[in-house]
Every structure is written in C-alpha cells, then in structure tokens.
Amino acid sequence: MKTHYQTFLKKSFLTLVLLSITLVAAFAQTTIKGVVTDAKRKDAMPYVTVQFNGTSQGVSTNMQGQYTLTNTGNNKQIKVSFIGYRTVVKDIDPTKDQVINIALVEENHALSEVVVRSAKKKKYSNKNNPAVELIRQVIAHKKQNQLENYSYAEYNQYERMNFALSNLSDKFKNKRIFKNYQFLFREQDSTAIGGKTLLPLYLEEKLSNNYYRQNPYAKKQIIEANKQVKYDENFVDNQGLTAYFNRMYQDINIYDNNVSLLSNQLLSPISNSSPDFYKFFITDTLKDQSPQLIELSFTPRNTNNLLFEGKIYVTMDGNYAVQNALLTVNKNINLNFVRQMQANLSFEKNADGRYHLSQSDLKIEFGINKNKGGGIFGERLVTITNFQINKPRDNKTYAGPSQVIAENADSKDDTYWTMSRPDTLDKASADVYKNIDSLQTIPSFKRTMDIATLVLAGYKNFGWFEMGPANTFYSFNPVEGFRPRIGGRTTPQLSKRYYFETYGAYGTRDQKFKYFLSSTYSLNNKSIYSFPQEYVRASFQHDTKIPGQELQFVQESNFLLSFKRGNNDTWLYNDIFRLDYVHEYLNHFSYQVGLKKWNQSAAGSLQFQNLLPNGQLNNVNLIHTTELSGQLRYAPHEKFYQGKLYRTPIPDKYPIFTLSYNMGIKDFLGGDYxxxxxxxxxxxxxxxxxxxxxxxxxxxxxxxxxxxxxxxxxxxxxxxxxxxxxxxxxxxxxxxxxxxxxxxxxxxxxxxxxxxxxxxxxxxxxxxxxxxxxxxxxxxxxxxxxxxxxxxxxxxxxxxxxxxxxxxxxxxxxxxxxxxxxxxxxxxxxxxxxxxxxxxxxxxxxxxxxxxxxxxxx
Structure with a gap:
C-alpha cells in the first residue's frame, strides 16, 4: 500500500513539474528589437510596420527607425513592411531576447511593371478625391489642434543641435593635414542621413521652461541650461554662429501655412492653399493603432517649387490631428546645396484628447555637389516633456522679454546634464565638447585658422594686435592715384577694456598722407566687437571722402570699390574728430550720442564757390561744422554674425526702426552753421x-x-x-x-x-x-x-x-x-x-x- 502511495506521489510531482514548465514556457516573454533603415541611403525609416508573421500583433518604428516587439507566444518570424519597399520576413528564436536590424530595399521592379501594364494614366484631380477631402478636414481642424487654442500652456523643452563634415572618404581622413586630428573622426550611426564618416565640428544643447498665455498674448522661454562648443573668439563669433544655425534650423510648426527653413519659407502640406500646390494620396490605413490612423502621402505638383514631400498620419478620432509627419524635399527643389532633408514630427495626446508636438527631428546634409563628395551634416532635435494645459501662472511669469537666460545657465556640470537630458547622449557626441577644446590647443590647427581668418576676414593676428583689413592695402581713384594703406587694431588679448585702431595711407597723385586714430573704452568689460556693445570712442580721421557716401572707415579704401563708371573726381578732404557713446541692450534696442567736429575742403574737380556782391566768384577753402547727434534703433529679434569688419545680418521677417537727430551749433568749437x-x-x-x-x-x-x-x-x-x-x-x-x-x-x-x-x-x-x-x-x-x-x-x-x-x-x-x-x-x-x-x-x-x-x- 505504501509503495503504491509513493508511486502516486512521484507521478503527481512529475506531472506538476511538467505542467509548470509548460506554463512557464507558455507565458515566457522575449523581446525582439532593432532599427529599420533604407538599404541604399542608410537613413532610419519611421512608421514602418513590424509584426509577427501571420498575426495582427505589431508596432510601428519610431522617428529613429527603432522598434520593440514582445513575444509572449511561440512566434518564429517577424514581417517588416512599408509602402514602396520589399516586404522582409525574418526568422526569430522565440526562447531568447535578440536584436534584429532590417535594411529595406525599394520595390523598383514592381513599380516598373505597374507602369508598363497599366492603361492610360488617370489625370490627377482634386475633385471627388478622398485624399483631398481628408486634407481639407485637417485644414478645417487646424485651429483646435494648435498651441494657441489653449488659454494657458507650459512645458519643458530640450534642444540639441550638431554639425559635422560628412561623407568623408578614407583618403580624405588619412590626409597628412589630419595626422594629429584622428581622434575627431567617428563613424556615422545608422539613424542619420549622410555618409559613413563624420568629423564633428559643433554641438549645442539647451534646456528651457516655456510658458504660453492666450490673452493677453505672451510666450516666454526661460533657458535654464545652455552648453555649446566654443571656438577661439579671435577667429569665430560663437554667439553669431549659434544665431545663424538657429535661423537655418527653426522650429517646424506644420500647422502654420508656411514653414521657415534655411532662411526660406516652404508651404506646409496642411496650409490653407496646399491642395492647389500638392498632390495627395491615401496610401495606408493603420487600424491596429489607437486611434486609427490614415497615412496620407503628398508630393509637389511642381518639384522645383519650395514645397515638401512625404507622409502625414491623421487621427480618425474626430480631431483630424497630425500624430506623425515625415517631411522631405524633392531632389529637384530650387534650394542650393541641399543634398537631403528629413524632418520627423511626433505628437502626443493631451488630457483633453487633443495633440501637442512632443518631438521634432530635423536633419539636413549640404554639399557643393549634390550627388557626391564631402558635405556638411546638421541636425536639430527638440523634445518636449511635461506638457500641461490651462494652468495659469502669476503675471510676472509672462512679463519681460520673450527669452530669458538664467544667470548660471552656462555653468551646469556634466552630472546636471546627465540627469536632465530626456535621452542619453552617446559617448561620441559627448566627446565633441572636449575634442574641440583639445583641437584648439594644437599649433597646426591655430595656424590653419589664422590663414583662414586672413583669407576670409582680411586680418592677420599677431596676438594682441591684428593687421588689416587686407582688401584696403591697395586701391586707386582719380584724385589720389594709387593709394597704398596699412593698418590694424588691438585685440581682447591686450585688454578687454581698451582698444586702439589706426591706419596710414598715401596718395601717389596728390602726394598727401592720410591717417586714422581711435581709442575705445568698453564699459561692460566685453569685446567691442561682440553683442551687446557699450563703449566710449574718440577718433580722428584725416582722409578723403566721396560726398554723400557714408561708408565705414574700413570700407572706403576697398580695392573692389576702386572700379567705377563715369566721372569720379568730385571728392573731399576731411578732418573729422568724433566722440561717441554706444549702448546696446539684449532686446536689440540701442542708442548712441556723439559729438563731431568736421572740417571739409574740396578735392579733385569739386569746387566750393559763392558769389561776391560785385558778381565775381569766390573760392571757399573750408567748411567748419560742429555737430551733436543722437540715434535710436530698435531691431526686435535681430540676428547677425559679428565679423571682423561688420555685422552680417541674418534676414528675418521682423522690422528695423531707426531714428536719427543731428544738430549743428554755430560758434561752438569753430562751427559756422x-x-x-x-x-x-x-x-x-x-x-x-x-x-x-x-x-x-x-x-x-x-x-x-x-x-x-x-x-x-x-x-x-x-x-x-x-x-x-x-x-x-x-x-x-x-x-x-x-x-x-x-x-x-x-x-x-x-x-x-x-x-x-x-x-x-x-x-x-x-x-x-x-x-x-x-x-x-x-x-x-x-x-x-x-x-x-x-x-x-x-x-x-x-x-x-x-x-x-x-x-x-x-x-x-x-x-x-x-x-x-x-x-x-x-x-x-x-x-x-x-x-x-x-x-x-x-x-x-x-x-x-x-x-x-x-x-x-x-
């Protein structure tokens, strides 16, 4: 009896063990993940469908082409499909986690067969076109899906912008000039456009708190942390470089009628007039999503026009909102130097069921030759988190300028950034900061930058003094004949408070020496060549001038301006003493006041003559003027690059207002009027x-x-x-x-x-x-x-x-x-x-x- 009982227990135990193993196997979970890319261009592909073969269980890849599938059954294959590409089926091991990357190939042959066998191509028309009807619904619902629809909104924002030389060959990388710079090169990752080898040049990150109020309107950004690669200020205007990059890579609001890109405006695919410029096609319905999505593809009617092409995914929950968007440009577009452009936009649902932008990733590769050779790759990634609506703040939150930089924004350490970034910065990107710092200590790099500054900006740096500008060293005109000139100015290396500038010139025809001297004192302990300026300057100039031509001192002797049409021999000799005070503010309001004592006499064929009472002509040798002046200038949201000679404006839609007042005073310092x-x-x-x-x-x-x-x-x-x-x-x-x-x-x-x-x-x-x-x-x-x-x-x-x-x-x-x-x-x-x-x-x-x-x- 006992033996039978023991046998029963053993069998029961074995049965339970086998049952447990079966249940564990049945409920075991394995993870399959990877990245889907275009096999030819190596670009990451968002919104690709990845599912277990033979089932409806699947996901879409994110903006970086990444997917993650959880296998809770005995699925042994995954299927990867996307419109216009060959479907790929891959075997998987259902018992373990694995990484499977997929490269999709365009379905070129299938498309060719369709063209050959099809009947006469049907002419595209907006009439009775369900794709056009859908886009009209999206347009009709634009207002309710924009930030401006809310009374109040606030969110945290992370921005990352990086630039690099791209598509570099091994031959280029191994050139002798880069012998000491091999630590800078890195391989291109699979989620970016461009070639396989990069030479990173620039990286910038920002973390900010953003506040919006509908009435009265206010939009405020407080930059809590800012970090960027910084070059030697003797060679590069870091502030201007940032402004230039930000203008090129502006925020993309697909709900605006026009999207600013590279200082141009491209018509949005959901602008009010988009059906007149785009062709729309319904290319897929994603029923497994919640909410259900319609994939709407679009292409320009004229591929040369400044228009996008790509796909948008429209929610079918009554909002007709854009949940995702992939924007590119046609290769024939009338944009210079743009090889590839790709913008990926993702939107998340708010508490009220509407959508807000959660991530924007804009990538552009530039090149002189659009098809081959080295280029420049740039990317701007914006991630929005903690989006909250209708949560009013006190008035002081919205008051003041639209952008404020916290006092310690530039001093955040690596620990802060590691904790605060919404994603992880890969090691290769993080190393850009220290790599560029190391680069600038290499003597050969300094020599290269020195030569580049001489060629591009016209100044040769000697440490505390720089000589130039080079384009004024030689010029000519009918009054002075050949005019050699040499000059220069001090740099912040001598002092951040005191600056001196001078030049000397000689006319071989009039045989007269000319010269200029100035002394400047900076009141804000910043270089007078950087924004914002606040300084006092005293200067004296003894030189020639064309009447009415108010060129800057450094430009008057420009060699290229020597070539002129017609007669050009009415000139002035001038003695000008100036005392000026200039004050600029961060909001781009500025004012300046000055004192000018000016003696001018005629030169060349110009004559100063009046009539005496007896009717005879009388030659007047000098005109004496003493003048007080003031100027107000307001340039809201102005952007520019501060060069060695002058500021290069970055065009934008904002106006510039200038008001000037000059008053001549007779009998003051010899003034006659x-x-x-x-x-x-x-x-x-x-x-x-x-x-x-x-x-x-x-x-x-x-x-x-x-x-x-x-x-x-x-x-x-x-x-x-x-x-x-x-x-x-x-x-x-x-x-x-x-x-x-x-x-x-x-x-x-x-x-x-x-x-x-x-x-x-x-x-x-x-x-x-x-x-x-x-x-x-x-x-x-x-x-x-x-x-x-x-x-x-x-x-x-x-x-x-x-x-x-x-x-x-x-x-x-x-x-x-x-x-x-x-x-x-x-x-x-x-x-x-x-x-x-x-x-x-x-x-x-x-x-x-x-x-x-x-x-x-x-």
Whole structure:
C-alpha cells in the first residue's frame, strides 16, 4: 500500500513539474528589437510596420527607425513592411531576447511593371478625391489642434543641435593635414542621413521652461541650461554662429501655412492653399493603432517649387490631428546645396484628447555637389516633456522679454546634464565638447585658422594686435592715384577694456598722407566687437571722402570699390574728430550720442564757390561744422554674425526702426552753421509664401536751417558696377541734394516661382527678381543758391557741368529707377538690368546699366 502511495506521489510531482514548465514556457516573454533603415541611403525609416508573421500583433518604428516587439507566444518570424519597399520576413528564436536590424530595399521592379501594364494614366484631380477631402478636414481642424487654442500652456523643452563634415572618404581622413586630428573622426550611426564618416565640428544643447498665455498674448522661454562648443573668439563669433544655425534650423510648426527653413519659407502640406500646390494620396490605413490612423502621402505638383514631400498620419478620432509627419524635399527643389532633408514630427495626446508636438527631428546634409563628395551634416532635435494645459501662472511669469537666460545657465556640470537630458547622449557626441577644446590647443590647427581668418576676414593676428583689413592695402581713384594703406587694431588679448585702431595711407597723385586714430573704452568689460556693445570712442580721421557716401572707415579704401563708371573726381578732404557713446541692450534696442567736429575742403574737380556782391566768384577753402547727434534703433529679434569688419545680418521677417537727430551749433568749437536734421527709416522683409519675399526700405528726412549744399542730404548714389540694394544704381555721385525728402526701395525675389514653370529654365534653378526705387524731395528757397548768392553754388550750375557732372535739387517729379534681375546664377551671382526713368536730361545721366551682385544663398 505504501509503495503504491509513493508511486502516486512521484507521478503527481512529475506531472506538476511538467505542467509548470509548460506554463512557464507558455507565458515566457522575449523581446525582439532593432532599427529599420533604407538599404541604399542608410537613413532610419519611421512608421514602418513590424509584426509577427501571420498575426495582427505589431508596432510601428519610431522617428529613429527603432522598434520593440514582445513575444509572449511561440512566434518564429517577424514581417517588416512599408509602402514602396520589399516586404522582409525574418526568422526569430522565440526562447531568447535578440536584436534584429532590417535594411529595406525599394520595390523598383514592381513599380516598373505597374507602369508598363497599366492603361492610360488617370489625370490627377482634386475633385471627388478622398485624399483631398481628408486634407481639407485637417485644414478645417487646424485651429483646435494648435498651441494657441489653449488659454494657458507650459512645458519643458530640450534642444540639441550638431554639425559635422560628412561623407568623408578614407583618403580624405588619412590626409597628412589630419595626422594629429584622428581622434575627431567617428563613424556615422545608422539613424542619420549622410555618409559613413563624420568629423564633428559643433554641438549645442539647451534646456528651457516655456510658458504660453492666450490673452493677453505672451510666450516666454526661460533657458535654464545652455552648453555649446566654443571656438577661439579671435577667429569665430560663437554667439553669431549659434544665431545663424538657429535661423537655418527653426522650429517646424506644420500647422502654420508656411514653414521657415534655411532662411526660406516652404508651404506646409496642411496650409490653407496646399491642395492647389500638392498632390495627395491615401496610401495606408493603420487600424491596429489607437486611434486609427490614415497615412496620407503628398508630393509637389511642381518639384522645383519650395514645397515638401512625404507622409502625414491623421487621427480618425474626430480631431483630424497630425500624430506623425515625415517631411522631405524633392531632389529637384530650387534650394542650393541641399543634398537631403528629413524632418520627423511626433505628437502626443493631451488630457483633453487633443495633440501637442512632443518631438521634432530635423536633419539636413549640404554639399557643393549634390550627388557626391564631402558635405556638411546638421541636425536639430527638440523634445518636449511635461506638457500641461490651462494652468495659469502669476503675471510676472509672462512679463519681460520673450527669452530669458538664467544667470548660471552656462555653468551646469556634466552630472546636471546627465540627469536632465530626456535621452542619453552617446559617448561620441559627448566627446565633441572636449575634442574641440583639445583641437584648439594644437599649433597646426591655430595656424590653419589664422590663414583662414586672413583669407576670409582680411586680418592677420599677431596676438594682441591684428593687421588689416587686407582688401584696403591697395586701391586707386582719380584724385589720389594709387593709394597704398596699412593698418590694424588691438585685440581682447591686450585688454578687454581698451582698444586702439589706426591706419596710414598715401596718395601717389596728390602726394598727401592720410591717417586714422581711435581709442575705445568698453564699459561692460566685453569685446567691442561682440553683442551687446557699450563703449566710449574718440577718433580722428584725416582722409578723403566721396560726398554723400557714408561708408565705414574700413570700407572706403576697398580695392573692389576702386572700379567705377563715369566721372569720379568730385571728392573731399576731411578732418573729422568724433566722440561717441554706444549702448546696446539684449532686446536689440540701442542708442548712441556723439559729438563731431568736421572740417571739409574740396578735392579733385569739386569746387566750393559763392558769389561776391560785385558778381565775381569766390573760392571757399573750408567748411567748419560742429555737430551733436543722437540715434535710436530698435531691431526686435535681430540676428547677425559679428565679423571682423561688420555685422552680417541674418534676414528675418521682423522690422528695423531707426531714428536719427543731428544738430549743428554755430560758434561752438569753430562751427559756422546752426541746423537740425531728422531722419527716420523702417526696413522690413515680407514673406509671400510661394511668391517669394520682398525687402522694403522707407526713409524720410527734414533739415531745419540754412546751410551750404555739402551739408544738405546728399542722396546715396552708386557708380560702381556692383548692384547695391540701398543705393541708387544709376544716380551719379552728388547728383541730387535735398533738405526734405522721402524714399521707398522695394526688392522682390520670386524664388523661381516663374522660372520653375519654364522647361528650359527650371533645370538651371534660376530666380527672377524685380527692384524699384523712388525718391521724392527738394530744396527750400532759403537753401537754394539761386536765391542767395552767399550760399555755395551747386556744381555745374546753369547746366555748366564740371567734367560732365553736376548737382541738382529734385523737382516736382520723383527720381525713379527699376531693374529686372536673374539670381542664383552658378548659385552665387545676381545680374540686374537697370533702367533710369526720370531726370535723363541731367548731365552725365545714364539711362541703362548692368549691375552684378555676389550673394551666397540657399
């Protein structure tokens, strides 16, 4: 009996063990994960369907092409599918975790067969098109799915921007010049576009708290932490570099009608007018998702236009919101140097069932040659977390400037960043900070940067002193003949408070020495060549000048400006002492006040003459002026790169306001005249979506008082062969003077909108431009020498021009000139055919001209 009982227990125990093993095996979970990429381009592929073969259990890859599947059964295969690509089936081991990366191949042959066997291609139409009906629903629901729909919103934001030389060959990498820099190179990862080898150059990270209020409107960003690669300030404007990159890689709001990209605007696929410019197709329905999604593909009707192509995934829960978007551009787009562009947008559902942007990943690869060779790869990743709605804050949270940087934002340590980043920064990226620091200690790199600065900026650095600018070392003009010049200035290496600048020049024809001296004291302990400036400067200049040409000292002797059309021998000799105070603020409001003592005498064919009571001409040797001045300037959201010579503006939609006031004081420091001169200027760029953009500048001025003609407003003329945006290109120097005037200058770039529709021209990627300038003005009787013989006579009075030139006052009609131009020639040149419409009877007035403008544009 006992034996039978023991046998029963043993069998029962074995049964339980076998049953337990079976149950464990049945409920065991294994994980399959990996990355899906395009086999040809090596790009990560988001929104690819990965599922267990023969089941409906699956997921879609994320923006980095990554997927994770949990196997709770005995599934032995996964299937990977995406529209336009060959489906891949892979065996898996259901008993263990594994990583399986998939490279999908485009289904080229299948597409070719469809084309051959199909009947006559049906013409695309918006009418009765379900894809167009769907996109119209998305457009109709845009307002409710935007941030501005909420009374209040707040969120945390992480930004990461990086740039690197890309697609580098082994031959390039192993060049002798990079012998000491091998530690900089790294292999490209599978989730990025571009070639396999990178040379990282730049990395920046930001962590910020963001607050939005609908009424009254306020949008505030407080940057809590900021970290960036920094180069030697003797070579690079780090602040300007950041501004330039941020302008190129702006936030992408797909709900806006236009999306800013690379200083251009591309029409959004869900803009109000998108059905007129895009073709839409329903390419998939994702029923296993919650909510159900419709995959909507789109492509430009004209592939040269500034438009996207790609896919958006629309929620079918009544919101018609975008849950995901993949934006690229066609290879034929009229954008310069862009090899590839890919923007991935992800949205998350809010507590109220609507959606907000949770992540944006914009990647662009640039190259001189779009098809091969080395290039530049750039990426901007934005991650939004802790999104909260309708949670009001006190008023001080929204008050003040739209962007505030915390005092200790730049001093956060590595531990803080490791804890605060929403993702993990890989070691290769994290090493960029210290690698660039190490790079700048290598003597050969310093020598390379020194040579580059001389070639590009014109200055040769000698430590505490730099010599330049190089383009002024040699020039010529009819008055001075050949004009050698040499000069330079001190650097922050000598002092961050005191700066000195000087040059000396000599004219071989007039045999006169010229020179300039200045001393500047920085009041904010920052370089006077960096923003924001606050300094006091005293300077003295003894040199020549073309009347009415208010060029900076460093530009007047530019070699390229030596080549001019027509007669160019009406000049001035000047002795100018200036005392200036300049103060700029972080919100880009600035003011400056100054004192100027100016003695000017005629040079070349120019003569200062008045009439004596007996009717004889009297030569006047000098004009003495003492002037106080003030200027207010406001340029909201202004961005620029601070170069060695001047600031290079980064164009944007925001206006720039300038108000200037000058007051001449008689008998003060030898001044001979009392007068007041007020000038106001507004400059703005208008973006017109697919029609391009328009730059508009309006200006007006009024001079109170009685003055000789050299103190009137001498309008900006241009006698060079270069096209100048803010000068009159067919007006002669000193041709028109006014004591009251108003002007408007309009320059419109169509960005290829017309040429893109002409078969023979669209391949050249040319861009059409029109330009119009008009000037109204005049001289009151009190400043007209015909009414007062004591005033200096206008040169060429009564039609007797000096060497074919003369000075006039504007009459009842305006001065008008216009031009039509072709831009983007060789991606660099703009050529304008200019016509002058009025005052053609003036001495030496040209009616037509061709002008060239050199500009680097995307």
């Amino acid at each position: 009392n007068y007041q001169n007020i000038t106001a200027n507004i400059t703005k760029r208008f973006y017109l979506s697919q029609l391009g953009f328009t730059d508009v500048s309006t200006e007006g001025g009024y001079l109170f008082g009685k003055v000789p003609f050299p103190l009137l407003d001498i309008h900006h003329a241009n006698q060079t062969y270069a096209f100048q945006l803010y000068s009159y290109n067919l007006m002669n120097f000193q041709e028109f003077v006014s004591d009251h005037y108003a002007s408007i200058m309009v320059d419109h770039n169509f960005n290829g909108f017309i040429f893109n529709r002409i078969p023979l021209l669209k391949k050249l990627k040319l861009r059409e431009i029109i330009d119009v300038k008009a000037l109204w003005g005049g001289v009151r009787s009190e400043n007209n020498p015909n009414n007062d013989p004591n005033l200096l006579r206008f040169p060429g009075t009564n039609g007797l021009a000096n060497n074919g030139t003369a000075t006039y006052a504007l009459g009842s009609k305006p001065y008008v000139e216009g031009s039509v131009g072709v831009g983007n020639i060789f991606k660099l040149l703009r050529v304008d055919f200019v016509k002058r419409f009025t005052y053609l009877e003036n001495a030496g007035a040209p009616e037509y001209g061709v002008r060239v403008f050199v500009k680097f544009d995307f």
